[in-house]
Amino acid sequence: MNIIxxxxxxxxxxxxxxxxxxxxxxxxxxxxxxxxxxLQDRLDLRTLxxxxxxxxxxxxxGIADADMLLAVTQSDEVNMVACKLAxxxxxxxxxxxxxxxxxxxxxxxxxxxxxxxxxxxxxxxxILTDYIRKLIEFPxxxxxxxxxxxxxxxxxxxxxxxxxxxxxxxxxxxxxxxxVDARVAAIFRQDRSIMPKGDTxxxxxxxxxxxxxxxxxxxxxxxxxxxDKPAKRVMIMGGGNIGRRLALSLEQEYQVKLVEHNKKSxxxxxxxxxxxxxxxGDCTDENLLLSEHVGDVDVFxxxxxxxxxxxxxxxxxxxxxxxxxxxxxxxxxYVGLVQGGKIDIALSPAHVTIGTxxxxxxxxxxxxxxxxxxxxxxxxxxxxxxDRQTSAVVGRRIDEIELPEGASIGAMVRNGAVIMAHHxxxxxxxxxxxxxxxNKQIIRKVEKLFQIGIGFF
Amino acid sequence: MLRSLxxxxxxxxxLILFSVTCIMPMITSFIxxxxxxxxxxxxxxxxxxxxxxxxxxxxxxKGELSVRHGYLLVVVMWTAIPAFATLPxxxxxxxxxxxxxxxxxxxxxxxxxxxxxxxxxTMPQAINLWRHELNWLxxxxxxxxxxAILPLLGIGGRQLYKAETxxxxxxxxxxxxxxxxxxxxxxxxxxxxxxxxxxxxxAGMSWFDAVCxxxxxxGLGGFSTHDASVGYFNSPAIELVLIVFMLLAAMNFATHFLxxxxxxxxxxxxxxxxxxxxxxxxxxxxxIGFFLxxxxxxxxxxxxxxxxxxxxxxxxxxxxxxxxDFNKWPIFAPLFMLFLSxxxxxxxxxxxxxxMVRTMILFKQAGRxxxxxxxxAAINPMKIGGHVIPNNIVFSVLGFIFLYFMSVVILIFALLxxxxxxxxxxxxxxxxxxxxxxxxxxxxxxxxxxxxTDFQTWVCTxxxxxxxxxxxxxxxxxxxxxxxx
Numbered sequence: 025m026n027i028i029x030x031x032x033x034x035x036x037x038x039x040x041x042x043x044x045x046x047x048x049x050x051x052x053x054x055x056x057x058x059x060x061x062x063l064q065d066r067l068d069l070r071t072l073x074x075x076x077x078x079x080x081x082x083x084x085x086g087i088a089d090a091d092m093l094l095a096v097t098q099s100d101e102v103n104m105v106a107c108k109l110a111x112x113x114x115x116x117x118x119x120x121x122x123x124x125x126x127x128x129x130x131x132x133x134x135x136x137x138x139x140x141x142x143x144x145x146x147x148x149x150x151i152l153t154d155y156i157r158k159l160i161e162f163p164x165x166x167x168x169x170x171x172x173x174x175x176x177x178x179x180x181x182x183x184x185x186x187x188x189x190x191x192x193x194x195x196x197x198x199x200x201x202x203x204v205d206a207r208v209a210a211i212f213r214q215d216r217s218i219m220p221k222g223d224t225x226x227x228x229x230x231x232x233x234x235x236x237x238x239x240x241x242x243x244x245x246x247x248x249x250x251x252d253k254p255a256k257r258v259m260i261m262g263g264g265n266i267g268r269r270l271a272l273s274l275e276q277e278y279q280v281k282l283v284e285h286n287k288k289s290x291x292x293x294x295x296x297x298x299x300x301x302x303x304x305g306d307c308t309d310e311n312l313l314l315s316e317h318v319g320d321v322d323v324f325x326x327x328x329x330x331x332x333x334x335x336x337x338x339x340x341x342x343x344x345x346x347x348x349x350x351x352x353x354x355x356x357x358y359v360g361l362v363q364g365g366k367i368d369i370a371l372s373p374a375h376v377t378i379g380t381x382x383x384x385x386x387x388x389x390x391x392x393x394x395x396x397x398x399x400x401x402x403x404x405x406x407x408x409x410x411d412r413q414t415s416a417v418v419g420r421r422i423d424e425i426e427l428p429e430g431a432s433i434g435a436m437v438r439n440g441a442v443i444m445a446h447h448x449x450x451x452x453x454x455x456x457x458x459x460x461x462x463n464k465q466i467i468r469k470v471e472k473l474f475q476i477g478i479g480f481f
Numbered sequence: 482m483l484r485s486l487x488x489x490x491x492x493x494x495x496l497i498l499f500s501v502t503c504i505m506p507m508i509t510s511f512i513x514x515x516x517x518x519x520x521x522x523x524x525x526x527x528x529x530x531x532x533x534x535x536x537x538x539x540x541x542x543k544g545e546l547s548v549r550h551g552y553l554l555v556v557v558m559w560t561a562i563p564a565f566a567t568l569p570x571x572x573x574x575x576x577x578x579x580x581x582x583x584x585x586x587x588x589x590x591x592x593x594x595x596x597x598x599x600x601x602x603t604m605p606q607a608i609n610l611w612r613h614e615l616n617w618l619x620x621x622x623x624x625x626x627x628x629a630i631l632p633l634l635g636i637g638g639r640q641l642y643k644a645e646t647x648x649x650x651x652x653x654x655x656x657x658x659x660x661x662x663x664x665x666x667x668x669x670x671x672x673x674x675x676x677x678x679x680x681x682x683x684a685g686m687s688w689f690d691a692v693c694x695x696x697x698x699x700g701l702g703g704f705s706t707h708d709a710s711v712g713y714f715n716s717p718a719i720e721l722v723l724i725v726f727m728l729l730a731a732m733n734f735a736t737h738f739l740x741x742x743x744x745x746x747x748x749x750x751x752x753x754x755x756x757x758x759x760x761x762x763x764x765x766x767x768x769i770g771f772f773l774x775x776x777x778x779x780x781x782x783x784x785x786x787x788x789x790x791x792x793x794x795x796x797x798x799x800x801x802x803x804x805x806d807f808n809k810w811p812i813f814a815p816l817f818m819l820f821l822s823x824x825x826x827x828x829x830x831x832x833x834x835x836x837m838v839r840t841m842i843l844f845k846q847a848g849r850x851x852x853x854x855x856x857x858a859a860i861n862p863m864k865i866g867g868h869v870i871p872n873n874i875v876f877s878v879l880g881f882i883f884l885y886f887m888s889v890v891i892l893i894f895a896l897l898x899x900x901x902x903x904x905x906x907x908x909x910x911x912x913x914x915x916x917x918x919x920x921x922x923x924x925x926x927x928x929x930x931x932x933x934t935d936f937q938t939w940v941c942t943x944x945x946x947x948x949x950x951x952x953x954x955x956x957x958x959x960x961x962x963x964x965x966x
Contacts, residue, residue, distance in 0.1 A: 283858075290860040295869040303858040312858055 025049070025385060028090045030076035030106055031097030032059040034354065035122060035148050038374030039094060039381055042399070044069055048385070051085045054097075077105040079113055087114045094381070096122040096146075104128075104140045111141030120144045120384060124265070144384060148377040153269040155376050156350060159369060160274065160323045163255045163348050164245050166231065166369060169394040170238065171405045172437040172456045177238045178209065178394065178403050184249035185228045195222040197247065205444040206236035206244045209434045209460040212397070217462045219432070233396070235434035235458060237442040252347070255322035259283070259346070261307035261337050262328030263293045266352070266373075270325065275299040281316055283307050307337040310344070319345030326351045331358055338367045359398055375399050387468075388475045391456055402461045403434075408451050410476040417457070417474060423447040430463040431470050487546060488554045490539040495558055495627055496532025496565060500525045505614055506569065509689075510607035517573045517607045524568035531565070549963060555624060556958050559946060562623060563587040569611055574598075580935045587942045588930075589615030590623070591949035592831060594703025594801030594918035597931040597938070601708050606689060609706045613696040619949070620700025620730070620831035621670045628663040669738045670831075674699045677726040684718040694802075698726045701831045703801025703918040710926065711791070712804040720791040720804060731758055731798035733829035753866035754827045754838045761837075762797050762825055766790040769814050776811050789814070792926075797821035799832040801918020808925030815921050819908060822917040833916030833948050835885060839878045841865055846875055884952045888944075889914060895940045901933075909933075913944035 025048045029036050032054035040050050040063060050069040053076045054060050060071040074081035076097050087093065093110045095103035103121035110116040123129055123145040135142035158168035167180035183190045189197055194208055211218045212231040218224060226232060226248070236244050245251065258274055260267045263284030271282045271293070280300040284290045287304055294302040305312040307328055318324065324346040326334035331353050338351040343366075350369045353359050363370040379393040379402075386393065389407040396403055412419030416426070422433055422445050433445040437456040443449060451457060457474070461467055503525035510518040546554060566589070567582035574582075581597040588595045589612050601609065618626065656662045674695050681691035690706055697704045707713035711720065729737070732755040740748045749755065770786030779785035788805045795802040796818040807815045824840040826832025842863065849861050863870040889910055896906035905922030909930070912920040919926040924933070930941060947955050957963055 287860075291862065294860040294862045295864070298864075298867070301856060302860040303856065304860050305858045316856065316858070 025091045026086070026089055027051075027092045027094060027385070028053065028082070028085050028087060030054075030093070030095045030103070031122075032056065032063055032071075033096070033098060034373070035096045035377065036094075037063055038378060039096065040069060041067060042374075042378050042382070043385060046385070051090075053081060053085050075102075077102045077109070079109055082106065082109060082114070087116060090114075090116055092116070092118040092120070092385070094120050100125050100128055104135075104142060107142045108140050111137070118143055118384060120146060120381065122146055122148065124149060146377075146380050148373065149265040149269055151377045151380060152266050152352075152371070152373055153273060156266075156270055156325060156327075156371070157273055159350060160255055160258060160278070160325075162241060162245065163252060163323060164249055165241075167396070168241070169396075169403060171392055171403075171435075171458050172442075174238055175437055175440070175442050176235060176435050176458060177241055178233060178235050178434070178458070178460070179241055179245065180231060180233050180396070181245060181248050183226050183228055183230045183232050186250040187246070187248040189247040190226050190228055190249075193223045193225050194220055201243065201247065204236070204240045204243050206234050206240060207434050207444055209233045209235050209403075209432055210401070210462055217401075217430075219430075219462075233460065235444075235460070253322075255348070257281075257321050258323045258325065259316070259318065259321045259341070261324075261326040261334070263289050263302070264327065264329060267325075267327045268293060268296070270327065271297055271300045281321075283312065283316075308333055308340065310340050313337075313340055313344055321346045322348065324349045328352070331355050335362055335367065338362075342366045342368075356398065363398075372398060387471045390471070400464060402464060402467060404459045404461065404467070404470065406457050406459060406471070406474045408455045408457055408474060409453060411453065414476045415453075415474070417451050418453050418455075420451060421447070422449050422451065425451070425473070427459075427473070428466040428469045430466050431459055431461045434458045434460050485550065485553065486539045486542040487544050488550050488557060489535050490543050491546065491554050492558055492561060493532045493535030493537075493539065495562070495623070496528055497536065498532075498627055499562055499565065499623070500528035500532060502614060502618060503528070503569070503611075506607040506611040509610045510605070513606040515605035515607055517569070517605045520572035521569050521607060521611075523572060524565075527568055528565045552954055552957050552963075555950065555954055558624065559590070559950060563590050566590065566611075566615055570608065573605060573608055578935070580938050581931065584930065584938045584942050585612065586615055587945050589613075589702060589704060590619035591916050591945040592616055592619045592700045592702040592799070592833065593913055593916040593945045593948075594697065595912065595920075595924070595930045595941070595945075596704065597929060597933075599708060599929065599931060601706055602713075604706075609693060609704075610689075612704050613693040613702070613706075616700040616702025616704050617674065617696035618700075620702065621667055621734070625663045626667060628660060665738050665742075666734050669734055669741055670699065672741070673726070673729060673737065677722070680722045680726070681719065684722045685716055686714065686719060694723065695726070697802070698723050698800060699730050699831065701727065701730050701798055701800045701826070701833075701916070703795065705802060710803045711795075715804075717787060720787065723802060724791060724794045727794050727798045727800045727802075728759060728762065730800075731762075731826045731830050731832045733827045734831075735829050751866065752827075754841065757841060758825050758827055758837045762794055762821065765797065765817070765821060766793050769793050769817065772814060773810060778810055793818050793821065796917055796919075797825040799826050799834055799915050799917040801912075803919055803926035806925065806927040808921050808927060815908075819911050819915075819917070819921070822915045823911065833914075835882065838865065839881065842870060842875055842878045843882065846879075881951070881953060884956065885914075888947055888952055892940055892944050896937055899934060899936050899940070901937060909937075909941055910944050913941045914948035916945060916948050 027048050027050050029040055029052045032052050040052055044050055044067045052063055052069060053072045057073055064071050072085050087110055093116050095106040097103055100123050107119040107121050110119050119142055121142045124147050134140055135145055162168055165179050165181050169178045208220045210233045211220055232248055234244055258278045258280050260271055260282045263282050271280050274280050275297055282300050283303045283305055285306050290302050290304045318341050324341040326338045328334055334351045338349045342349045348368050351367050353370050353372060356372055359370045359372045375395040375398055379395050382393040383390045391407055392405040394403045408418045410418050435445050435458045436443045459470055461470060503521050507521045563583060563586040566586035570577055570582045584597055677695035677699055678691045681695055693706050736752040736755055766789055770789035773779055773789050774782045774785035791804045792807050799822050823834045826834055826836060828836045828838045845863050852859060852861055863875055892910045893906050902922055905924055908920030909924045912918055924930055
């Protein structure tokens, strides 16, 4: 695909990186020479210096032949104007804009084809906020991902000694909780994946991915580890875009403390937030953490812009007694280093948010993509189309589908009802099928399977 | 000093405007043939001529009012207009001293509602209407009225408007032009008043009584056409209607205006000050009602609740109607009602006192101090209804409270020196500075302020003026700095 990315900031460059690796032609436009140079040194793509909302720049970037425009600059207005220009002047097929302001999002009609022509709007900060919110709701989970509008969830959890299922084969799950239908999609043991079968035994320390209807998550989690008390006290470091949104979405149900080092931002935050206690100070100031009782905190989230500060303050919090520590880490090299050590969850914003974009880039009708295990694995929500003649999946039983090795079907959503994938279930047209892929290399094969036509005429 | 003549010029214009207000009692007098028509004509002519002279002589000094002249004009006007308003009283009621007449008109214009007159039931109708009209005019403010009608005040109008409107935050104008804001506020005021007149008529008053009591209720003045005040009617329906309209008048008229413009009752829920007032007043009604029943003042709980509610709402909103002699109630009840009169009215309403929003700010400030000790690093903004209150407003509220209490203390001492007993002195000052009306002791609802000596009457008059102009506006012109260039 021929893709133009406007803006080489954090979102733009991570998107560029993962799209390049999927064999797309990328052009990145930005006003900052330095950022463009770094990007070009690292990745195989074209860069262009200039204002992303000027037609001449878009023209030079090759918008006339582009399949997709990704407007992810810092400014909502520039993104919207760029989409409008692309639609009016060049008729670009797919236009995606990053829109952060809730004011714009409150009026979705301005994005319609008559107005700003934004096909999809994304807000990475909001995605990340929702993601962290899930982790706070389920403090035992490592990752909670939603499919089909929140009906089905994929949950990653570390199995602990004391969970009823730990030390037993998977088939025991059905006998132990017959009323709940859940499927284990994959197990990672010491970073190696195991394809789960009925006789696979879950060991303590395994990272287990299971799929279940969203309302059953808590029951299944209970099988795999001893449950803690639900979280009540949350401390957030950094009152940037993510910290602010998170505090805003949590403050009604949780006791939230928010630490920010910029006095001006503090005052703005304090005026916006009603129940959150806004503290002015440095997030690595151990005296501040202690005087604010970091030891009683259930979930500690380090969400500043600075990886090192996030890591250090998370370590301080953990040693101070915080129960669960989440740290936002941009540099992917760090993520692997700290995850699973003292820091419970290392979040890479790029991996959390990239899925939303990938869903639009992929072939076939892909409703959602979630990147797992730092991009090594993936979970996809694919929509099955066609009939037995034109499709390789529709009208077939699950065990008849020739899925490549390393992929497994977890569940289907049919007309809003969740159906767990057992080997004898039939796939019908317009089912949303959730597929778990352990190995990124085979994603293209899975997509091909769900595309209509090829090889059947 | 010559620049101050601009103030006289503006005052002249105000007096010309004010003379027009005599027309309503003139019409009344004509309808009822009560023999006061020529008094009002004479009063109107004197006011008109005096105003025109002032205006004409100082015409050369016509110009924009500076900030200082704005304050000066407000104070000068609030002392001069009651003086001119005494004319019909002095002409129609021989034997009334100027001291008492000035107290009466000041009480009317500041919406206090305390009276020195007796025999109200037999008073000429025009005189009664005149007193109630003063209540009504003073409620929304004569200057706001002038700003609404006369564009002459120009930019200085905003300054005057701010100096007269009660409350700590006056920068929120509802429309781009101050004239338009003032006009809309008066229209809303007029509209609710008409609704009140009609409701009172339906509840059983005569048209004349309905008009007079609606004026007094909406201005939160509390004058009545009867010596027994609202107790004369002895009608739960009338009391209920008055309670509702007194509570409406004790809310910020800006809220009423927004509700009217947006046609949405939901906006009342955004007025946290008004909600606080209503919740506090209604809970207090229940509490005092229960207290009176428990103390055996009234045999049944419902009677106790009825009398407690009416008198409490009346005093708490700084209106000052009375239906019972609450002076005879156990001392806790009337003192608590006087306490409520200090804090209950909203800013931008027609009531007086400290105002609910200042009380809320002080409460939150106290909470802030506690939080500061528990979380030294916390950023701790003051928020009312979701909006941050800047620190300078908090400080000005603290300054206001200090001046308020100092004024109360000094005025009480002045009354005590003159020989008044403590309860009477205390309640008279509180009732006057809050523009509430009846006090306790010798100035209780069953008697009136006529028993006071001339000196005591002047002290109370001063208290009313200080309370209406919210102290700072009044005291600023007595500071030496004010007169320095």
